[in-house]
Amino acid sequence: MTAPHSPTSFGHRHLLGIEGLAAGEITALLDLSESYVEHNRRRDKKGQVLRGRTLINVFFESSTRTRTSFELAGKRLGADVINISPEVSAVKKGETLLDTAMTLNAMHPDVLVVRHPDSGAVHLLAQKVTCAVINGGDGKHEHPTQALLDALTIRRRLGRLEGLMVAICGDILHSRVARSNIHLLNIMGARVRVVAPPTLLACDIERMGVEVFHDMRAGLQGCDIVMMLRLQTERMQGSFVPSIREYFHFFGLDHDKLASAKPHALIMHPGPMNRGVEIDSLVADDIFRSLIHEQVEMGVAVRMACLDLLTRDLTGNEPSEAV
Ligand code: CP
16 A cells, blocks of 8 residues: 655644644644545555554543544554443542543553543643543543544635635534634634624633624625534533524524525534534535535544554654555
């Protein structure tokens, strides 16, 4: 198999967030991901880059896309991959996050991918282990690989990120996806709008470098990309919207509201979707406008690139000779 596009080096031991990354580092990750998109479309997907290495997925919150794609990414690169769920681990017996991390670290994994409901938990864990740590989503804080896969999806469709107008709509307040995307899009020179009712926005959100709208049609005006987010009820205490029916009426994306965006504006959603709440099925399934399945495909490629780059930096390996 041919060598992947050779990236510049990624000068970080862990991938804990997008905040603080340089545009060149993001571009290097996206460039390497491109080669893995091609790799994943081949009949033979088995690679060697992570042969002999061990990846452990530790997910303290539910996941379909992130966990499965990290598992696929590790296996397609030749790593041994283990998945740990709190329901069937010693966490059930009262073991703390840090003791769990130190226990896993003693088994010499090369990479831990961690999802946790508390913001900052993954950073704390990363300080205690000797392997690379990738944040698979921590509370309301960051979900860096989601923002990278979203960026790859946009870049492949529109050829660039710089200068695009992107509207992120829905439950911004509880969304790590929104935060990581806002950081990434700002770093890469896109313009970002957030569109939500005031109850679903932090009062100082403008400080992240976004324009704020409380009306979908106004917020979508002139946008190239419309990114929808679900109501993250698992992080809510009490009700943040009067009713689902009213929320969909004012903030659910349908073709009528989408008509305010640019004529060929594209629709994104990180998943899982709640049809009829934040998005209408006719929009979600619009094969000309919706990038939702493409986002899932890009997720595997981006996670392969992250695993590849982080293990190279740890071991001092030269760029891969074969995939
Ligand atoms: N987008 C995302 O993180 O999906 P999962 O919760 O299924 O991993």
